[in-house]
Amino acid sequence: MTGVDRLSCEEAFRRLDDYLDRELSADEMRLVREHLEVCVVCATEFGFERGVIERVRDKLSRIDVSPDLKRRIALALDKAARGEA
Amino acid sequence: MGNATAGAHTPETFEQLLTPLLDKAFGLALNLLGDRAEAEDAVQEAALLAFKNFKSFEPGTNFKAWFFRILVNWCFGRHRQRKRRPETVEYEDVPPLYLYEQTRAAGMQRAGADPVGEVIDRLDATQVRSAIEALPEEFRAVAALYFLEDSTYQEIASVLDVPVGTVRSRLHRARRLLQRRLWSLAVDAGLVSAPGGEVA
Numbered sequence: 001m002t003g004v005d006r007l008s009c010e011e012a013f014r015r016l017d018d019y020l021d022r023e024l025s026a027d028e029m030r031l032v033r034e035h036l037e038v039c040v041v042c043a044t045e046f047g048f049e050r051g052v053i054e055r056v057r058d059k060l061s062r063i064d065v066s067p068d069l070k071r072r073i074a075l076a077l078d079k080a081a082r083g084e085a
Numbered sequence: 086m087g088n089a090t091a092g093a094h095t096p097e098t099f100e101q102l103l104t105p106l107l108d109k110a111f112g113l114a115l116n117l118l119g120d121r122a123e124a125e126d127a128v129q130e131a132a133l134l135a136f137k138n139f140k141s142f143e144p145g146t147n148f149k150a151w152f153f154r155i156l157v158n159w160c161f162g163r164h165r166q167r168k169r170r171p172e173t174v175e176y177e178d179v180p181p182l183y184l185y186e187q188t189r190a191a192g193m194q195r196a197g198a199d200p201v202g203e204v205i206d207r208l209d210a211t212q213v214r215s216a217i218e219a220l221p222e223e224f225r226a227v228a229a230l231y232f233l234e235d236s237t238y239q240e241i242a243s244v245l246d247v248p249v250g251t252v253r254s255r256l257h258r259a260r261r262l263l264q265r266r267l268w269s270l271a272v273d274a275g276l277v278s279a280p281g282g283e284v285a
Binding site: 021048049056057064065066077080 | 132
């Protein structure tokens with residue numbers, strides 16, 4: 001246990017990034033969650049930040065490597081394995 | 086590669102380990118370099134380099150972290166060649182909640198509005214990537230890995246071979262720098278209006 005019953009807005013805010021990335025201990029995650037349940041201002045700010053991360057990730061995740069590159073790599077590795085590269 | 090003690094180091098094993106990572110590897114290179122052709126070259130060159138050094142990979146350890154480290158280093162070398170001028174951009178601190186405050190000041194936080202979407206969804210992936218590519222090098226790799234997939238700080242630390250605390254501090258700062266860059270891009274593209282004509 002952290003020995004803390006509840007967090008102030010400032011204490012919750014200090015944990016914002018780590019909370020969004022699930023890098024806090026289970027107790028600290030719970031404390032932040034409980035704060036967000038009763039503080040609409042912090043909940044709005046945290047929600048906004050989470051939205052930014054998700055939207056950026058979504059923008060950047062829709063990527064497939066081209067079949068041509070896969071072919072090129074396979075060829076290059078094959079040549080290297082045969083000692084040609 | 087063919088001796089008895091190196092059974093785990095065959096070309097077949099290498100390809101089996103590499104192939105499932107290629108999409109993510111390409112995404113990572115693209116986030117770091119911002120150009121499809123250069124990203125393809127980077128993945129191919131890193132794959133070849135990794136293959137030639139496959140004996141130094143310890144079987145049973147994290148191949149993905151090992152290969153991504155090679156790829157990141159290759160991309161950084163390429164990036165340095167390309168950008169001869171010293172990096173002086175955006176090192177000063179950016180306040181927290183930068184986008185939140187900007188969208189609020191711009192009157193975008195109306196009831197039922199989606200201010201995050203109004204900024205980020207209207208930028209295309211190339212613009213978002215350019216914002217990451219514009220980050221100083223120490224922040225760029227952390228951000229590129231972080232936004233590529235839902236990695237833990239420990240996973241990012243393994244790729245970059247730095248302490249977890251370094252990942253944490255760089256990532257926290259990178260996110261703020263990135264928010265300012267995204268806002269600036271949205272203003273410059275005329276997608277949003279800077280409050281009071283402020284230059285973002």
